[in-house]
Amino acid sequence: MDTIKTEERVTVLAQFRKDILAGLQAEPKFMQAKYFYDQAGDLLFQQIMKMDEYYLTNAEMEIFVKQSGDIANLIARESSSFDLIELGAGDATKSIHLLTELCNRDLEFSYFPIDISAQMVAHLEDFLPRQLPGLSIKGLNGDYFEMLDKGIALSNRRKVVLFMGGNIGNMDVEEAKEFCRKLNNSLSKGDLLIIGFDLKKEPKQILAAYNDAKGITAAFNLNLLSRINRELDGDFELQNFEHYACYDPESGACKSYLISLKAQAVHIAGETIHFAPFEAIYMEISQKYSLQEIEAIAVATGFHGKHRFFDAQKYFVDAVWLVD
């Protein structure tokens, strides 16, 4: 058992090394957002979710607190048993409202939270059964599609996939389409996808959510450099990099960068990476959508569905899509 765990850790670390070096040797430089979530990254993200400027959490929380009954009605409309698979479940603070509603209805279902963060999956497996006695839960630690395939293979029940928190926002529009297409291919006719999108709104409000006054988002981005230093024997000097966020209201892309404040060389896993003064590392996209753009993605990727759940301010939407 321990040997398997050690082998898994070695594979995960080798992939991390490969992806980080590929991103930093590319032109322009980039990093993959999924690597933000080590133990410190999980904690920083929990702080981000509580920030005044980060309207996304409150908006989607309101949807799940007030409308989980209606969402559960849609899931339960088909009377058969099902598996609820959540992609990038995090700490499930919002989905717990839907889980509570489903448990109260005595429906036959299992919950499979998927997350790349082993700590989050372990936390959910410990915490949720204490909150919701009788909940059938199996956590799946790993990347979205690898774990989705595992989760789907666990039973032949119909599937309800939850993909919330604007996780799809961490992809650009083409990547989001490709992701939905892949999801559609993995699912079967009649399966459901409940998917959250952050909506286009006042540009200054969007930018503030990724450029908070206390610098928590900056710390979240810089934490990935600390992770590289620790896990890949790197020597990033964090004070030589600055977080920069910008929002383009036309495309809806809000992008975060780390800017090298001077010419410098950084050593990572035995390789040397050179930075020019003010060279940027592209860290993350948070894509915002109009309702028409969301509808176009559904149609283009083999889904349909007219049910949409909004918060009172219409900042955020959770759409319920059926596999065609």
Ligand SMILES: C[S@@+](CC[C@H](N)C(=O)[O-])C[C@H]1O[C@@H](n2cnc3c(N)ncnc32)[C@H](O)[C@@H]1O
């Ligand atoms: C933005 S948080 C959102 C969490 C939760 N869905 C919510 O709405 O509060 C993203 C979560 O997805 C997980 N994640 C990011 N990329 C992932 C990937 N490629 N595969 C699996 N999980 C991933 C992270 O570990 C993190 O817990």
